[in-house]
Amino acid sequence: MRRPLRVELLRGTAPAAALATAGGTVWMLSVHTNAWAGRWAGLAGYFRSTLLILCALMVAAGAWQAGRERRRAMGEMLTSTARPAWQPMLVAWFAVALGGTIGTVAVLGGAALLIAPAATYVGHGWWWALLVGLLALWTAAALGVFVGRLVPFRAVAPVAGLATFVGLSAATYRSNDRASWLSPIQDTNLAAGQFIPGELHLTQAAWLLALAAALLALASRLRWATLLTVALAATAAVPFLTGPRVGRLPTDPQAIEPVCTVDGPTVCVARINAFILGDVAAVTQPLLARMTKIPGAPTRVADLDTLPDGQYPEDHVDTVWLNLSEQPRALGGLARGDSLRHMFGQASLPTCDGVAEEADRTQYVAREWLTDEPQPFADLPTDQLRALPPDQQRAWFGEYLAAARGCDQERLVQLGARL
Numbered sequence: 001m002r003r004p005l006r007v008e009l010l011r012g013t014a015p016a017a018a019l020a021t022a023g024g025t026v027w028m029l030s031v032h033t034n035a036w037a038g039r040w041a042g043l044a045g046y047f048r049s050t051l052l053i054l055c056a057l058m059v060a061a062g063a064w065q066a067g068r069e070r071r072r073a074m075g076e077m078l079t080s081t082a083r084p085a086w087q088p089m090l091v092a093w094f095a096v097a098l099g100g101t102i103g104t105v106a107v108l109g110g111a112a113l114l115i116a117p118a119a120t121y122v123g124h125g126w127w128w129a130l131l132v133g134l135l136a137l138w139t140a141a142a143l144g145v146f147v148g149r150l151v152p153f154r155a156v157a158p159v160a161g162l163a164t165f166v167g168l169s170a171a172t173y174r175s176n177d178r179a180s181w182l183s184p185i186q187d188t189n190l191a192a193g194q195f196i197p198g199e200l201h202l203t204q205a206a207w208l209l210a211l212a213a214a215l216l217a218l219a220s221r222l223r224w225a226t227l228l229t230v231a232l233a234a235t236a237a238v239p240f241l242t243g244p245r246v247g248r249l250p251t252d253p254q255a256i257e258p259v260c261t262v263d264g265p266t267v268c269v270a271r272i273n274a275f276i277l278g279d280v281a282a283v284t285q286p287l288l289a290r291m292t293k294i295p296g297a298p299t300r301v302a303d304l305d306t307l308p309d310g311q312y313p314e315d316h317v318d319t320v321w322l323n324l325s326e327q328p329r330a331l332g333g334l335a336r337g338d339s340l341r342h343m344f345g346q347a348s349l350p351t352c353d354g355v356a357e358e359a360d361r362t363q364y365v366a367r368e369w370l371t372d373e374p375q376p377f378a379d380l381p382t383d384q385l386r387a388l389p390p391d392q393q394r395a396w397f398g399e400y401l402a403a404a405r406g407c408d409q410e411r412l413v414q415l416g417a418r419l
Contacts, residue, residue, distance in 0.1 A: 012092060013068075014099030017061035021137070022103035024053045029111055034335045036111065037328035038118040038275045041195065041255070043111055044129035048186045051133055052168055055140040055185070058100050060161030062144020065096050066219070067156060089145065089220055097141040101134055114330050120274035121255055128201040135208045136184035140164070142212040146219040181240045182207065194249045207236040251308070258306045265289055270305035273324050279334045280324065287344055288320075290370060294394045296401045298348050320348040338373075345371040352407040359409045362416035366400045369393070381419035 028050035029036065035049075036042040066089070108130070147160045172185050184204060214229035259277060260268040265288035267281040284301045291297035298320045305324065322343055329335040345367045352363065364375040368382045385393060396415065403411035 012095050013061050013065040014095040016064075017058065017096050017100040017141075018103035020057045020061065020103070021054055021100040022107050024057055025050060025104050025107040028053055029107065033330035034326040034328050036115070037330040037335075038115055038120070038332075039272055039328070040115060040119055040121075041123045041126040041129075041272065043108070043115060044126040044133075045186065047108065048129055048133050048184060051136055051185045052165065052172065054100070054104060055136060055168060056161045056165040058097070058137050058140035059144040059147070059164040060157045061096050061100060062093065062141040062146075063148035063151075063160045064144075064157035065092050066145040066148025067154070068092075089149070090216065093141055093145045093216060096144075097138040100137050100141060104134065104137065111330075118275045118332060120259075121272045123195070123252060123255055123272070125195050125198060125201070128198065129196055132201055132204050132208070133184055135205055139208045139212040139215070142215040142219075146215040149219045179240060182237060184208065195252055196249060203236065203239045207233065207240075210236045253308075256306050256308065258302070261285070265292075266300040267302075268300070268306060269303040269324060273303055273305060273328070275332075276324065276328050276334060279337070280322070280327070280340065283334070283337055283340050284320070284322075284344055287341070287348070287370060291348075291394075291397070294398045294401070296398060296405070301344070320344055322347060341371050342373060345373065350401065350404040352404055352409070352412070355407070355409045356413065358416055359412035362400065362412045363404060365416065365419065366397060366404070369397065381416070384419045 025047075029046070032046065035046040143164070144157070144160060148156055151160075153159070168183060168185055171183055172180070181200065181204060210229060210233035214226065214233045217225040217229045255272045256270045258268040259271050259274040260266055261277065261281050264281070264285045267277065267284055267288075269277050269280060280301070280303075288299065288301060291299075299318050301320045301322060303324050304321050307321075322340065324340075327334050327336065327340060334340060349363070349367055349370065352359070355363075361377050361380060364377050365380050365382050365385060367373065368375045368380055369385055385396060388396070396418070400412070400415055402408075403415060
Protein backbone atom coordinates (compact mmCIF):
# COMPACT_ATOMS: atom_id res chain seq x y z
CA MET A 1 0.00 0.00 0.00
CA ARG A 2 2.98 2.32 0.40
CA ARG A 3 3.64 2.64 -3.31
CA PRO A 4 0.01 3.48 -4.27
CA LEU A 5 -0.12 5.99 -1.43
CA ARG A 6 3.14 7.59 -2.56
CA VAL A 7 1.83 7.84 -6.11
CA GLU A 8 -1.41 9.46 -4.92
CA LEU A 9 0.45 11.94 -2.74
CA LEU A 10 2.73 13.00 -5.57
CA ARG A 11 0.55 12.70 -8.67
CA GLY A 12 -3.03 12.70 -7.44
CA THR A 13 -5.22 15.46 -6.05
CA ALA A 14 -3.30 15.65 -2.76
CA PRO A 15 -0.83 18.38 -3.85
CA ALA A 16 -3.68 20.53 -5.16
CA ALA A 17 -5.60 19.97 -1.91
CA ALA A 18 -2.54 21.04 0.10
CA LEU A 19 -2.15 24.24 -1.93
CA ALA A 20 -5.88 24.99 -1.73
CA THR A 21 -6.13 24.57 2.04
CA ALA A 22 -2.88 26.47 2.62
CA GLY A 23 -4.15 29.36 0.52
CA GLY A 24 -7.56 29.28 2.18
CA THR A 25 -6.02 29.26 5.65
CA VAL A 26 -3.67 32.13 4.83
CA TRP A 27 -6.55 34.15 3.45
CA MET A 28 -8.84 33.54 6.43
CA LEU A 29 -6.12 34.23 9.00
CA SER A 30 -5.02 37.43 7.27
CA VAL A 31 -8.57 38.80 7.01
CA HIS A 32 -9.05 38.87 10.80
CA THR A 33 -5.63 38.83 12.44
CA ASN A 34 -7.13 40.60 15.45
CA ALA A 35 -9.24 37.50 16.18
CA TRP A 36 -6.20 35.33 16.99
CA ALA A 37 -3.12 37.54 17.39
CA GLY A 38 -1.27 36.82 20.63
CA ARG A 39 -3.80 34.25 21.88
CA TRP A 40 -3.56 30.48 21.55
CA ALA A 41 -7.24 30.02 22.33
CA GLY A 42 -8.03 32.71 19.79
CA LEU A 43 -6.14 30.80 17.08
CA ALA A 44 -7.97 27.57 17.88
CA GLY A 45 -11.37 29.24 18.01
CA TYR A 46 -10.86 31.23 14.82
CA PHE A 47 -9.52 28.17 13.01
CA ARG A 48 -12.85 26.50 13.67
CA SER A 49 -14.46 29.44 11.87
CA THR A 50 -12.16 29.01 8.88
CA LEU A 51 -13.49 25.46 8.44
CA LEU A 52 -16.43 27.01 6.60
CA ILE A 53 -14.02 27.57 3.70
CA LEU A 54 -11.63 24.69 4.29
CA CYS A 55 -14.31 21.99 4.49
CA ALA A 56 -15.79 23.18 1.19
CA LEU A 57 -12.34 22.96 -0.42
CA MET A 58 -11.81 19.44 0.96
CA VAL A 59 -15.19 18.26 -0.31
CA ALA A 60 -14.32 19.58 -3.77
CA ALA A 61 -10.90 17.90 -3.66
CA GLY A 62 -12.38 14.57 -2.55
CA ALA A 63 -15.05 14.68 -5.24
CA TRP A 64 -12.47 15.47 -7.94
CA GLN A 65 -10.28 12.60 -6.77
CA ALA A 66 -13.20 10.16 -6.73
CA GLY A 67 -14.25 11.10 -10.26
CA ARG A 68 -10.81 10.41 -11.68
CA GLU A 69 -11.61 6.74 -12.39
CA ARG A 70 -14.51 7.71 -14.67
CA ARG A 71 -12.58 10.48 -16.39
CA ARG A 72 -9.73 8.09 -17.23
CA ALA A 73 -11.96 5.07 -17.99
CA MET A 74 -10.19 2.94 -15.36
CA GLY A 75 -13.26 1.10 -14.07
CA GLU A 76 -12.75 -2.15 -15.96
CA MET A 77 -9.02 -2.23 -15.22
CA LEU A 78 -9.61 -1.84 -11.47
CA THR A 79 -12.27 -4.56 -11.38
CA SER A 80 -9.90 -6.97 -13.12
CA THR A 81 -7.35 -6.83 -10.29
CA ALA A 82 -7.33 -9.12 -7.25
CA ARG A 83 -7.30 -6.19 -4.85
CA PRO A 84 -10.74 -5.24 -3.41
CA ALA A 85 -12.22 -2.15 -5.07
CA TRP A 86 -12.54 -0.31 -1.77
CA GLN A 87 -8.78 -0.31 -1.11
CA PRO A 88 -7.75 2.07 -3.94
CA MET A 89 -10.63 4.31 -2.97
CA LEU A 90 -9.48 4.35 0.65
CA VAL A 91 -5.90 5.16 -0.38
CA ALA A 92 -7.11 8.01 -2.58
CA TRP A 93 -9.20 9.45 0.27
CA PHE A 94 -6.31 9.15 2.70
CA ALA A 95 -3.96 10.94 0.33
CA VAL A 96 -6.35 13.85 -0.27
CA ALA A 97 -7.11 14.21 3.44
CA LEU A 98 -3.42 14.07 4.36
CA GLY A 99 -2.50 16.63 1.70
CA GLY A 100 -5.18 19.07 2.84
CA THR A 101 -4.14 18.63 6.47
CA ILE A 102 -0.47 19.26 5.68
CA GLY A 103 -1.33 22.51 3.87
CA THR A 104 -3.43 23.72 6.79
CA VAL A 105 -0.95 22.72 9.51
CA ALA A 106 1.90 24.46 7.70
CA VAL A 107 0.06 27.77 7.80
CA LEU A 108 -1.09 27.28 11.39
CA GLY A 109 2.54 26.64 12.29
CA GLY A 110 3.44 30.03 10.83
CA ALA A 111 0.70 31.67 12.88
CA ALA A 112 2.00 29.90 15.99
CA LEU A 113 5.44 31.45 15.41
CA LEU A 114 3.81 34.88 15.57
CA ILE A 115 1.79 34.07 18.68
CA ALA A 116 4.55 32.41 20.74
CA PRO A 117 6.63 35.53 21.55
CA ALA A 118 3.57 37.64 22.39
CA ALA A 119 1.15 35.32 24.22
CA THR A 120 0.79 36.02 27.93
CA TYR A 121 -1.57 33.16 28.76
CA VAL A 122 -1.44 29.60 27.45
CA GLY A 123 -4.75 28.33 28.80
CA HIS A 124 -5.89 24.75 28.59
CA GLY A 125 -7.72 22.57 26.12
CA TRP A 126 -7.42 24.86 23.10
CA TRP A 127 -5.29 22.31 21.24
CA TRP A 128 -8.23 19.91 21.27
CA ALA A 129 -10.23 22.47 19.32
CA LEU A 130 -7.46 22.46 16.72
CA LEU A 131 -7.31 18.66 16.52
CA VAL A 132 -11.06 18.28 16.14
CA GLY A 133 -10.99 20.93 13.43
CA LEU A 134 -8.30 19.00 11.54
CA LEU A 135 -10.34 15.84 11.91
CA ALA A 136 -13.24 17.68 10.25
CA LEU A 137 -11.06 18.07 7.14
CA TRP A 138 -10.78 14.28 6.89
CA THR A 139 -14.55 13.91 7.22
CA ALA A 140 -15.08 16.57 4.54
CA ALA A 141 -12.74 14.67 2.21
CA ALA A 142 -14.77 11.51 2.84
CA LEU A 143 -17.96 13.39 1.94
CA GLY A 144 -16.33 14.52 -1.28
CA VAL A 145 -15.29 10.98 -2.18
CA PHE A 146 -18.82 9.74 -1.55
CA VAL A 147 -20.39 12.46 -3.69
CA GLY A 148 -17.78 12.01 -6.43
CA ARG A 149 -18.47 8.28 -6.70
CA LEU A 150 -22.24 8.70 -6.43
CA VAL A 151 -22.78 11.45 -9.01
CA PRO A 152 -21.46 10.79 -12.56
CA PHE A 153 -21.10 14.45 -13.36
CA ARG A 154 -17.84 15.98 -14.52
CA ALA A 155 -18.39 19.29 -12.72
CA VAL A 156 -19.48 17.63 -9.48
CA ALA A 157 -16.38 18.83 -7.58
CA PRO A 158 -17.01 22.62 -7.71
CA VAL A 159 -20.75 22.10 -7.32
CA ALA A 160 -20.22 19.91 -4.24
CA GLY A 161 -17.80 22.43 -2.74
CA LEU A 162 -20.21 25.32 -3.26
CA ALA A 163 -23.13 23.31 -1.88
CA THR A 164 -21.07 22.45 1.19
CA PHE A 165 -20.25 26.11 1.79
CA VAL A 166 -23.89 27.16 1.45
CA GLY A 167 -25.17 24.30 3.60
CA LEU A 168 -22.66 24.84 6.40
CA SER A 169 -23.28 28.58 6.33
CA ALA A 170 -27.01 28.10 6.74
CA ALA A 171 -26.57 25.50 9.49
CA THR A 172 -24.03 27.61 11.37
CA TYR A 173 -25.59 31.06 11.22
CA ARG A 174 -29.23 30.09 11.62
CA SER A 175 -28.95 27.58 14.45
CA ASN A 176 -28.13 28.25 18.07
CA ASP A 177 -29.24 25.02 19.69
CA ARG A 178 -27.44 21.86 20.75
CA ALA A 179 -27.65 20.34 17.27
CA SER A 180 -25.17 23.00 16.11
CA TRP A 181 -22.41 20.92 17.67
CA LEU A 182 -22.91 18.39 14.87
CA SER A 183 -20.95 20.90 12.80
CA PRO A 184 -17.34 21.61 13.84
CA ILE A 185 -17.71 25.20 12.61
CA GLN A 186 -18.32 28.12 14.94
CA ASP A 187 -20.01 31.23 13.61
CA THR A 188 -18.00 33.44 15.98
CA ASN A 189 -14.66 33.17 17.67
CA LEU A 190 -14.62 31.94 21.26
CA ALA A 191 -14.86 34.86 23.66
CA ALA A 192 -11.85 35.46 25.86
CA GLY A 193 -11.74 32.90 28.62
CA GLN A 194 -14.38 30.59 27.15
CA PHE A 195 -13.48 27.01 26.38
CA ILE A 196 -15.15 23.90 24.99
CA PRO A 197 -15.35 21.15 27.66
CA GLY A 198 -13.19 18.08 27.07
CA GLU A 199 -16.14 15.71 26.89
CA LEU A 200 -17.63 17.80 24.10
CA HIS A 201 -14.37 17.57 22.16
CA LEU A 202 -14.45 13.78 22.51
CA THR A 203 -18.07 13.63 21.42
CA GLN A 204 -17.37 15.74 18.35
CA ALA A 205 -14.33 13.63 17.48
CA ALA A 206 -16.34 10.40 17.78
CA TRP A 207 -19.12 11.86 15.63
CA LEU A 208 -16.74 13.02 12.90
CA LEU A 209 -14.86 9.69 12.85
CA ALA A 210 -18.08 7.68 12.65
CA LEU A 211 -19.48 9.97 9.96
CA ALA A 212 -16.29 9.66 7.87
CA ALA A 213 -16.38 5.87 8.21
CA ALA A 214 -20.06 5.77 7.19
CA LEU A 215 -19.42 7.93 4.11
CA LEU A 216 -16.49 5.79 3.01
CA ALA A 217 -18.49 2.60 3.54
CA LEU A 218 -21.33 4.03 1.46
CA ALA A 219 -18.88 5.04 -1.26
CA SER A 220 -17.45 1.50 -1.27
CA ARG A 221 -20.95 -0.06 -1.26
CA LEU A 222 -20.10 -2.34 1.65
CA ARG A 223 -23.51 -3.26 3.06
CA TRP A 224 -22.59 -4.52 6.51
CA ALA A 225 -19.90 -1.93 7.05
CA THR A 226 -22.40 0.76 6.08
CA LEU A 227 -25.00 -0.48 8.55
CA LEU A 228 -22.45 -0.64 11.34
CA THR A 229 -20.90 2.78 10.73
CA VAL A 230 -24.25 4.52 10.25
CA ALA A 231 -25.38 3.06 13.59
CA LEU A 232 -22.15 4.30 15.21
CA ALA A 233 -22.64 7.78 13.72
CA ALA A 234 -26.22 7.94 15.00
CA THR A 235 -25.08 6.82 18.45
CA ALA A 236 -22.30 9.44 18.51
CA ALA A 237 -24.80 12.17 17.63
CA VAL A 238 -27.15 11.43 20.53
CA PRO A 239 -25.05 13.12 23.29
CA PHE A 240 -25.32 16.45 21.49
CA LEU A 241 -28.99 16.57 22.41
CA THR A 242 -28.05 16.89 26.08
CA GLY A 243 -24.87 18.95 25.66
CA PRO A 244 -24.41 22.68 26.35
CA ARG A 245 -26.09 25.14 24.05
CA VAL A 246 -24.01 27.29 21.76
CA GLY A 247 -23.07 30.47 23.65
CA ARG A 248 -23.36 28.77 27.06
CA LEU A 249 -19.76 27.64 27.37
CA PRO A 250 -17.86 27.77 30.70
CA THR A 251 -15.27 30.46 31.41
CA ASP A 252 -11.67 30.02 32.52
CA PRO A 253 -11.31 32.36 35.54
CA GLN A 254 -7.54 32.63 35.08
CA ALA A 255 -7.93 33.85 31.50
CA ILE A 256 -10.10 36.82 32.55
CA GLU A 257 -8.07 37.69 35.65
CA PRO A 258 -7.21 41.43 35.54
CA VAL A 259 -3.63 42.47 34.87
CA CYS A 260 -3.11 46.17 35.66
CA THR A 261 -0.54 48.90 35.21
CA VAL A 262 1.60 49.84 38.19
CA ASP A 263 2.35 53.44 37.18
CA GLY A 264 -0.02 56.24 36.25
CA PRO A 265 -3.81 55.97 36.04
CA THR A 266 -5.02 52.40 36.40
CA VAL A 267 -5.53 50.41 33.20
CA CYS A 268 -6.51 46.73 33.49
CA VAL A 269 -6.87 44.05 30.83
CA ALA A 270 -7.70 40.35 30.97
CA ARG A 271 -4.69 38.08 31.33
CA ILE A 272 -5.36 36.64 27.89
CA ASN A 273 -4.97 40.20 26.49
CA ALA A 274 -2.07 41.24 28.72
CA PHE A 275 0.34 41.37 25.78
CA ILE A 276 -1.29 44.64 24.64
CA LEU A 277 -1.49 46.24 28.10
CA GLY A 278 1.36 48.66 27.37
CA ASP A 279 -0.18 49.76 24.06
CA VAL A 280 -3.63 50.24 25.59
CA ALA A 281 -2.14 52.22 28.47
CA ALA A 282 -0.21 54.45 26.05
CA VAL A 283 -3.49 55.50 24.43
CA THR A 284 -5.79 55.70 27.46
CA GLN A 285 -3.64 56.91 30.36
CA PRO A 286 -3.19 60.44 28.93
CA LEU A 287 -6.98 60.67 28.53
CA LEU A 288 -7.53 59.54 32.12
CA ALA A 289 -4.90 62.02 33.32
CA ARG A 290 -6.76 64.81 31.51
CA MET A 291 -9.81 64.07 33.68
CA THR A 292 -7.90 63.88 36.99
CA LYS A 293 -9.67 65.54 39.93
CA ILE A 294 -12.79 66.25 37.89
CA PRO A 295 -15.86 65.35 39.99
CA GLY A 296 -17.80 62.44 38.50
CA ALA A 297 -15.14 61.60 35.88
CA PRO A 298 -13.97 57.98 35.50
CA THR A 299 -10.63 57.14 37.09
CA ARG A 300 -9.66 53.84 35.49
CA VAL A 301 -9.89 51.78 32.30
CA ALA A 302 -10.80 48.10 32.20
CA ASP A 303 -11.14 45.37 29.60
CA LEU A 304 -14.70 44.10 29.12
CA ASP A 305 -13.28 40.57 29.09
CA THR A 306 -12.47 40.90 32.81
CA LEU A 307 -16.17 41.01 33.69
CA PRO A 308 -17.36 37.69 35.13
CA ASP A 309 -20.64 36.22 33.93
CA GLY A 310 -23.63 38.07 35.35
CA GLN A 311 -21.87 41.43 35.81
CA TYR A 312 -22.40 44.46 33.61
CA PRO A 313 -20.38 47.65 33.01
CA GLU A 314 -23.15 49.71 34.59
CA ASP A 315 -22.17 48.20 37.94
CA HIS A 316 -18.87 50.15 37.86
CA VAL A 317 -19.52 53.82 37.06
CA ASP A 318 -15.95 54.95 37.80
CA THR A 319 -14.53 52.74 35.01
CA VAL A 320 -14.25 53.17 31.25
CA TRP A 321 -15.00 49.73 29.80
CA LEU A 322 -13.35 48.94 26.47
CA ASN A 323 -13.82 46.01 24.10
CA LEU A 324 -10.29 44.93 23.20
CA SER A 325 -11.17 41.74 21.32
CA GLU A 326 -10.43 43.31 17.92
CA GLN A 327 -7.43 45.43 18.91
CA PRO A 328 -4.38 43.08 18.75
CA ARG A 329 -2.22 42.98 15.63
CA ALA A 330 -0.43 39.84 14.45
CA LEU A 331 2.99 41.53 14.48
CA GLY A 332 2.34 43.25 17.82
CA GLY A 333 0.72 46.46 18.96
CA LEU A 334 -2.77 47.74 18.30
CA ALA A 335 -4.50 47.25 14.98
CA ARG A 336 -6.48 50.49 15.33
CA GLY A 337 -5.15 52.90 17.94
CA ASP A 338 -7.39 55.70 16.63
CA SER A 339 -10.48 53.53 17.05
CA LEU A 340 -9.45 52.77 20.64
CA ARG A 341 -9.30 56.50 21.35
CA HIS A 342 -12.71 56.93 19.73
CA MET A 343 -14.07 54.03 21.77
CA PHE A 344 -12.73 55.65 24.93
CA GLY A 345 -14.58 58.86 24.13
CA GLN A 346 -17.85 57.03 23.55
CA ALA A 347 -17.53 54.89 26.68
CA SER A 348 -16.41 57.61 29.06
CA LEU A 349 -18.82 60.43 28.17
CA PRO A 350 -22.57 60.39 28.78
CA THR A 351 -24.63 61.29 25.72
CA CYS A 352 -28.11 62.79 25.49
CA ASP A 353 -30.05 62.06 22.32
CA GLY A 354 -32.77 64.21 20.84
CA VAL A 355 -31.54 67.50 22.29
CA ALA A 356 -31.34 70.89 20.56
CA GLU A 357 -28.44 71.56 18.23
CA GLU A 358 -26.82 73.99 20.69
CA ALA A 359 -26.82 71.33 23.41
CA ASP A 360 -25.53 68.74 20.96
CA ARG A 361 -22.64 71.01 20.00
CA THR A 362 -21.67 71.25 23.67
CA GLN A 363 -21.42 67.47 23.84
CA TYR A 364 -19.12 67.43 20.83
CA VAL A 365 -16.97 70.16 22.38
CA ALA A 366 -16.49 67.99 25.46
CA ARG A 367 -15.57 64.96 23.33
CA GLU A 368 -13.11 66.93 21.21
CA TRP A 369 -11.51 68.44 24.31
CA LEU A 370 -11.02 64.99 25.81
CA THR A 371 -9.94 62.90 22.80
CA ASP A 372 -8.52 65.51 20.36
CA GLU A 373 -10.64 63.88 17.65
CA PRO A 374 -12.25 66.04 14.95
CA GLN A 375 -16.02 66.14 15.38
CA PRO A 376 -18.80 66.34 12.77
CA PHE A 377 -19.69 69.91 13.77
CA ALA A 378 -17.64 72.70 12.20
CA ASP A 379 -16.37 75.76 14.12
CA LEU A 380 -16.68 74.21 17.56
CA PRO A 381 -15.37 76.52 20.32
CA THR A 382 -12.96 73.87 21.60
CA ASP A 383 -9.95 76.17 21.23
CA GLN A 384 -11.64 78.73 23.48
CA LEU A 385 -12.08 76.03 26.12
CA ARG A 386 -8.42 75.00 25.85
CA ALA A 387 -7.33 78.63 26.15
CA LEU A 388 -8.74 78.76 29.69
CA PRO A 389 -6.50 77.93 32.69
CA PRO A 390 -6.35 74.16 33.37
CA ASP A 391 -8.45 74.38 36.55
CA GLN A 392 -11.21 76.25 34.70
CA GLN A 393 -11.14 73.69 31.88
CA ARG A 394 -11.64 70.89 34.40
CA ALA A 395 -14.41 72.84 36.15
CA TRP A 396 -16.25 73.32 32.85
CA PHE A 397 -15.88 69.63 31.99
CA GLY A 398 -17.15 68.61 35.44
CA GLU A 399 -20.25 70.76 34.93
CA TYR A 400 -20.73 69.14 31.53
CA LEU A 401 -20.61 65.64 33.03
CA ALA A 402 -23.26 66.56 35.61
CA ALA A 403 -25.53 68.15 32.99
CA ALA A 404 -25.10 65.32 30.45
CA ARG A 405 -25.82 62.59 33.00
CA GLY A 406 -29.09 64.32 33.83
CA CYS A 407 -29.75 65.28 30.20
CA ASP A 408 -30.22 68.89 31.36
CA GLN A 409 -30.63 70.47 27.94
CA GLU A 410 -30.84 74.02 29.24
CA ARG A 411 -27.64 73.64 31.23
CA LEU A 412 -25.84 72.14 28.21
CA VAL A 413 -26.83 75.12 26.09
CA GLN A 414 -25.56 77.51 28.78
CA LEU A 415 -22.23 75.68 29.01
CA GLY A 416 -21.76 76.03 25.26
CA ALA A 417 -22.67 79.71 25.33
CA ARG A 418 -19.96 80.42 27.94
CA LEU A 419 -17.21 79.58 25.46
